[in-house]
Amino acid sequence: MADPSKQITSAVVSVEPVATTTSAGASVAVDTVLRTNDVHVFYDGVPAIKNVSMDIQRNRITALIGPSGCGKSTLLRTFNRMNDLIPSASMTGEVLYHGQDLYDPSVDPVEVRKRIGMVFQKPNPFPKSIYDNVAFGPRVLCMKVDMDEVVERSLRHAVLWDEVKDRLKGSAVGMSGGQQQRLCIARALATNPDVLLMDEPCSALDPIATGRIEDLMVRLRDEYTIVVVTHNMQQATRVSDRTAFLTVEVDEHDQRTGVVVEYDDTAKIFSQPGDPRTEEYVTGRIG
Template sequence: MAANVDVASQTQIVLRTEGLRVYYGNLLALSNIWLDIPKNQVTAFIGPSGCGKSTLLRCYNRLNDLIESFRAEGNIFYYGENLYSKHIDPVEVRRRIGIVFQKPNPFPKSIYDNIIFGPKIHGYKGNMDELVEHSLKQVALWDEVKDKLRKSSLSLSGGQQQRLCIARAITTKPDVILMDEPCSALDPISTLRVEELIRELKKTYTIVMVTHNMQQASRVSDRTAFFNVKSSEKGERIGYLVEHERTEVIFQDPQQESTKEYISGRFG
């Protein structure tokens, strides 16, 4: 069983990636990833398009399993348990490791029904009204929607829809929340609201987010992982991890030249 604590910082490690390689058919998409995700921190994935950030994110809750050509080698440990062991139930993985997507994707149901959808599937026996109120308060949406819970979620603004999707993700009491560019489709004011929410949520959850916004990564994350792309001998694009450190180190004193070039806007 893999160790769960980073010895140097004594921080509990929630997700530990060891030598991960991701293939789609015979195409190597992501190469030799070694990366720790610490508990109750925000880890940001940055890098140019096509470097495998979202692919790695989806490995953490096994969403890539739904792609027929997907194949993974190496290990991903969740509190020391290999997520890709044969006895692991992917559905349970996705309950514990929730995900929020790039574009808000509320179900075409009422606000109330969006929130209770997951708990109903998992057999929740508690008070649904209390669950809805608590979840919406966690994402600072309750005061805005408490009088229209039975109205369609599609009537909400984009920023409200995204916070609703985050509320929906946390109703099943996950341990980790994955966010794939959660603000890319939002206006600046809604983006700041979601960023404030992320900072608040890390008190309870471990958060891993993909972002193309360097300022956002520097504002909300505790640690940053920079990914880049290289070409194989056949000209295929392969994503790889360049470096991973505390966010202030990545942005103020990166160790790799390609990291310096990317965060300064010279490419990407």
């Protein structure tokens, strides 16, 4: 399962053996789906992350790693404007999606979230039937589709179809945690998004369920662009192509703010990190 990612990353490493502090955008031929320009996010005026400029590449799995409280989830939530739901949150800078600023006043957050789906840390199926869970997105977006077909395709994509095809009308709450999380992925896929954001999708799951979700992520990479926040460094090395390491910087006023220390191909981050802080983290000396 990790074979294709290894091929890609090892190839890049051999081309570029010398460590540099940042090489975001170094590979030219790749499509950029999301680009952040100098993004700062504030909660009640206090910066949570600052100076984030990075590109998310098409059909790649990008992992965001770093210690707790470094703003990984905050950064992830800027990509589909979920921070809008938190009244105290504000931001500056640009988030470009195929060149269009997501935070432009003319942009409808609903359209953004339709194209950029999200899976959360804790599986959060609606207390409804499995079918209704998957069909909810297309229904509220008034998509003119054959609903049965969309539900089946999404569940097949999430490798859940065979387990649930006989009880589609059954409640989603009775499923196991791993099944619930795959249902949440199927639900996100049903609106036919372009990007899938995953916020520690396996942290509430056992190793077997985690393995299934990871297999699924690698499988989905051909059709979707995936950004995943993870606490599990093995997971980042197993599934991701690119890795951004974030950490907390403490300034002279004792203000703690998250910054992106290094963003590069996963193999490089874990084998030849360019920054001593990255090295300390990935070798397990801190965090």
